Amino acid sequence: MTSQPPEAGPARAAAARGTDARPTPPPLRALAEPVRGRLALATGLQAVAALAGVVPFIAVSRIAERLTAGSPAGGEALWPLVVLACSSGLVALVCGTAAGALAHIADNNLQLILRRRLARHVGRLPLGRLTDRGTGEVKQAVQDDVSALHTLFAHTLLDVVAVLTVPVPALAYLFTADWRLALVSVVPLLLGMFLFSRAMAGAAGQMAEFGAALGRISAAAVEFASGIAVFKSFGRGSKAHERFVRATEGFADFFSRWVRSTLVTSTAAILVVAPAVVLLLLSVPGAVFITQGWMTGAELVPFLLLGPAVAAPMGVVGPRIQQIRAGQAAAVRITALLRTPTLPEPADPALPDGHHVLLRGVSFSYDARADVLSGVDLDLAPGTVTALVGPSGSGKSTLASLLPRFHDVTAGAVTLGGVDLRDIPAAELYRRVGFVLQDVRLLRASVADNIRLGRPDATDEEVERCARAARIHDRIMDLPDGYATELGTAFTLSGGEAQRLSIARALLADAPVLVLDEATAYADPHSEALIQDALSELAAGRTLLVIAHRLSTIRSADRIVVLEDGRVTEQGRHDDLLAAQGRYAALWEAQRTAGPDESDGVPHHRSAPVEAGRRADDIREGSAR
Numbered sequence: 211m212t213s214q215p216p217e218a219g220p221a222r223a224a225a226a227r228g229t230d231a232r233p234t235p236p237p238l239r240a241l242a243e244p245v246r247g248r249l250a251l252a253t254g255l256q257a258v259a260a261l262a263g264v265v266p267f268i269a270v271s272r273i274a275e276r277l278t279a280g281s282p283a284g285g286e287a288l289w290p291l292v293v294l295a296c297s298s299g300l301v302a303l304v305c306g307t308a309a310g311a312l313a314h315i316a317d318n319n320l321q322l323i324l325r326r327r328l329a330r331h332v333g334r335l336p337l338g339r340l341t342d343r344g345t346g347e348v349k350q351a352v353q354d355d356v357s358a359l360h361t362l363f364a365h366t367l368l369d370v371v372a373v374l375t376v377p378v379p380a381l382a383y384l385f386t387a388d389w390r391l392a393l394v395s396v397v398p399l400l401l402g403m404f405l406f407s408r409a410m411a412g413a414a415g416q417m418a419e420f421g422a423a424l425g426r427i428s429a430a431a432v433e434f435a436s437g438i439a440v441f442k443s444f445g446r447g448s449k450a451h452e453r454f455v456r457a458t459e460g461f462a463d464f465f466s467r468w469v470r471s472t473l474v475t476s477t478a479a480i481l482v483v484a485p486a487v488v489l490l491l492l493s494v495p496g497a498v499f500i501t502q503g504w505m506t507g508a509e510l511v512p513f514l515l516l517g518p519a520v521a522a523p524m525g526v527v528g529p530r531i532q533q534i535r536a537g538q539a540a541a542v543r544i545t546a547l548l549r550t551p552t553l554p555e556p557a558d559p560a561l562p563d564g565h566h567v568l569l570r571g572v573s574f575s576y577d578a579r580a581d582v583l584s585g586v587d588l589d590l591a592p593g594t595v596t597a598l599v600g601p602s603g604s605g606k607s608t609l610a611s612l613l614p615r616f617h618d619v620t621a622g623a624v625t626l627g628g629v630d631l632r633d634i635p636a637a638e639l640y641r642r643v644g645f646v647l648q649d650v651r652l653l654r655a656s657v658a659d660n661i662r663l664g665r666p667d668a669t670d671e672e673v674e675r676c677a678r679a680a681r682i683h684d685r686i687m688d689l690p691d692g693y694a695t696e697l698g699t700a701f702t703l704s705g706g707e708a709q710r711l712s713i714a715r716a717l718l719a720d721a722p723v724l725v726l727d728e729a730t731a732y733a734d735p736h737s738e739a740l741i742q743d744a745l746s747e748l749a750a751g752r753t754l755l756v757i758a759h760r761l762s763t764i765r766s767a768d769r770i771v772v773l774e775d776g777r778v779t780e781q782g783r784h785d786d787l788l789a790a791q792g793r794y795a796a797l798w799e800a801q802r803t804a805g806p807d808e809s810d811g812v813p814h815h816r817s818a819p820v821e822a823g824r825r826a827d828d829i830r831e832g833s834a835r
């Protein structure tokens with residue numbers, strides 16, 4: 211067995227993440243890149259639609275002029291204008307519809323691409339990192355933020371094009387008709403722009419807070435949904451929603467403050483560009499112009515038709531700017547999640563030779579400041595059971611999590627079969643290293659599919675064999691549809707049953723190295739005895755690393771490793787460690803005398819001593835059973 215020289219984790223990670231440091235375009239542009247062509251075409255079509263949409267107004271104005279000019283123009287002189295109005299109206303309709311359809315197709319494509327990218331990326335994140343980030347954040351990116359981009363690309367983009375396009379030809383025409391009244395028609399537009407910019411002052415910061423507040427609601431909603439059972443089980447069902455309510459109240463407070471602070475200016479802005487107000491604004495000077503003989507009634511018509519069109523698009527500016535900012539913030543969050551470093555795949559992959567696990571000089575820190583583990587050396591020989599014990603917070607779970615690469619070491623190395631874990635392709639690693647955690651997660655799928663998770667191609671016979679070995683077969687047969695029973699809908703299993711099902715899952719996956727977080731509390735002695743039988747099956751012939759909360763269960767482990775403050779302070783067999791009268795002996799004594807409910811930081815279990823005694827031999831001697 212050879213072990214590779216320890217190598218600094220951050221250096222390797224930095225090398226693997228080298229591409230992340232490259233300068234990138236702004237998040238929104240970068241995310242839209244795959245559909246840029248379609249969006250550009252949609253934008254062009256929308257501009258044509260907006261331009262063509264102005265033509266019928268101009269044509270109608272000309273018709274009015276000719277009809278009121280006194281000279282009987284005759285149908286022939288009017289028909290070309292009618293045709294022009296109709297055909298440009300048709301062009302506007304066709305181009306506008308095509309632009310909308312194209313933008314929606316592009317957006318639909320983008321949503322699919324982004325959701326796939328996010329799902330693939332989240333699936334490649336280190337498991338430890340994923341639990342740190344929280345499912346709320348992932349849900350927000352995958353669902354809410356992608357939806358915000360939908361609003362932006364499928365709707366806002368086209369509205370903005372129309373807003374910017376329509377006033378230009380309309381104003382150009384009005385200036386050719388009468389420059390004095392054209393200047394008046396610009397007033398609502400300028401006033402609207404001024405008031406909107408006042409209303410939007412500081413909106414960047416507010417939008418950031420808006421996004422953050424929505425994020426808090428998202429996280430609290432997920433926590434609320436997943437934690438309500440725990441709250442209820444402790445008779446605090448009414449407390450479960452407190453954080454969620456606080457988050458929504460915080461959002462409501464923030465939003466009403468924001469709305470109040472901009473209410474007057476934004477209402478004024480909407481008012482000055484409202485068609486009725488614009489018409490009034492133009493009619494009064496128009497009437498004066500006519501009575502003074504500066505223009506004819508017919509010459510006023512284009513102003514009445516196009517004047518509102520010049521200013522009206524400003525009415526949609528406010529909400530559109532908010533949508534743009536929301537889209538930008540969503541793009542930033544999506545990009546941040548997509549740029550979260552994934553578990554680096556080895557540049558030079560290697561396959562382990564055997565299943566000997568070695569830890570050499572292993573240190574680990576969650577925050578790059580304080581080490582949670584320091585200089586840990588450990589040797590897990592194939593087919594042996596190693597138990598990690600120590601006070602709460604000493605680093606047992608952290609150490610165990612390094613084997614399935616929930617995290618990568620910050621110094622030193624963990625090797626499997628002589629190969630650094632970081633050089634083993636993820637799929638190969640997970641075929642060899644399995645884990646059974648206390649917190650069993652079952653999928654909304656059939657019992658059989660839940661067991662098959664690690665080996666989807668397993669036959670029914672293999673699934674049943676593992677379920678029998680895990681002492682869960684009889685319970686499954688009691689379910690209405692046996693192995694086909696869907697979990698999580700009509701049926702949920704008890705904690706102990708779920709634990710056994712997860713053991714069946716691990717048995718089927720058949721990883722030779724197994725990390726086992728020993729559950730601290732099972733429902734009843736009978737259930738616990740079944741679980742211990744199942745665990746015995748699982749332990750047989752495997753390299754087992756057990757996070758032991760109850761010392762009585764690991765008395766006969768091949769090696770007991772005592773962790774304190776992230777360092778290995780003792781290791782050996784139970785009897786030897788007791789004889790050494792060191793820390794383990796003290797922990798043992800404390801747990802033995804403290805009674806079933808307490809210990810000095812070593813959580814343990816309320817069960818009859820006879821059960822505990824039986825368990826002690828069970829894990830070790832499982833193969834004989």
Ligand SMILES: Nc1ncnc2c1ncn2[C@@H]1O[C@H](COP(=O)(O)OP(=O)(O)OP(=O)(O)O)[C@@H](O)[C@H]1O
Pocket residue numbers: 342576582600601602603604605606607608609
């Ligand atoms: N995801 C995390 N981010 C930051 N710090 C963490 C994280 N998980 C654990 N820690 C810290 O690392 C230290 C070791 O925690 P760990 O869970 O490994 O201890 P443990 O011995 O398994 O405790 P217990 O027996 O209570 O489960 C603790 O100080 C804990 O607060």
